[in-house]
Amino acid sequence: MTQAIPKLVTHEEFMDWYPNNGVQYELHKKVIVEMAPPTGAHEKVIAFLSRKLTVEFDRLNLPYGIPKTAFVKTHDAESTYSPDILLLNLNNLINEPLFEKQSTVTQAVSVPLVVEVISTNWRDDYYDKFGDYEEMGIPEFWIADYAALGGKKFIGDPKQPTFSVCQLVGDEYQVTKFTGNDLIISPTFPNLKLTAQQVFDSAL
Secondary structure (H helix, E strand, O other): OOEEEEEEOOHHHHHHHOOOOOOOEEEEOOEEEEOOOOOHHHHHHHHHHHHHHHHHHHHOOOOEEOOOOOEEEOOOOOOEEOOOEEEEEHHHHHHOOOHHHHOEEOOHHHOOEEEEEOOOOHHHHHHHHHHHHHHHOOOEEEEEEOOOOOOHHHHOOOOOOEEEEEEEEOOEEEEEEEOOOOEOOOOOOOOOOOEHHHHHHOOO
16 A cells, blocks of 8 residues: 655655655655555566567667656646656657756656556556546556456456556547457557567566
């Protein structure tokens, strides 16, 4: 479970406060939230997807990169997230005023794709981050629910592991769900050869 530190702060105050203690924090609606320690399965899914993405954008010679730690500040400046995988357009970082000192991006053009791997705080990803990434205009958002932790409205009844690709169409995300041996269809990487089951199996 995540643990909130009950004090309203700005993004700048959050970044100034952020301790170097090995614990991950995010800012949710101006409240500092201590994130639960990741499980091994969670980290294996992140590693697997990071590798697949890196191979693909390297093959295409795109100016992309995946940082170890970076933040996304929402347009309303009330939340600052550290996504599980943040794909950066390195060519646009020169236009990001907070990146050099705070490793923080605020512009959708800097983020071709963002990925969240679902854990026990699944409501943050399916509700808050979904809405905030959509409002920012991030063109593609993946939700990897390898352990079927999300609500039934998101992954069906009975619940099953589900990989969701959220594509920005106009100003709203259109969601396509993939399960089992479905081939994941990504607008950003249309030639990516990856099934939902491969993602789920990477957690084992």
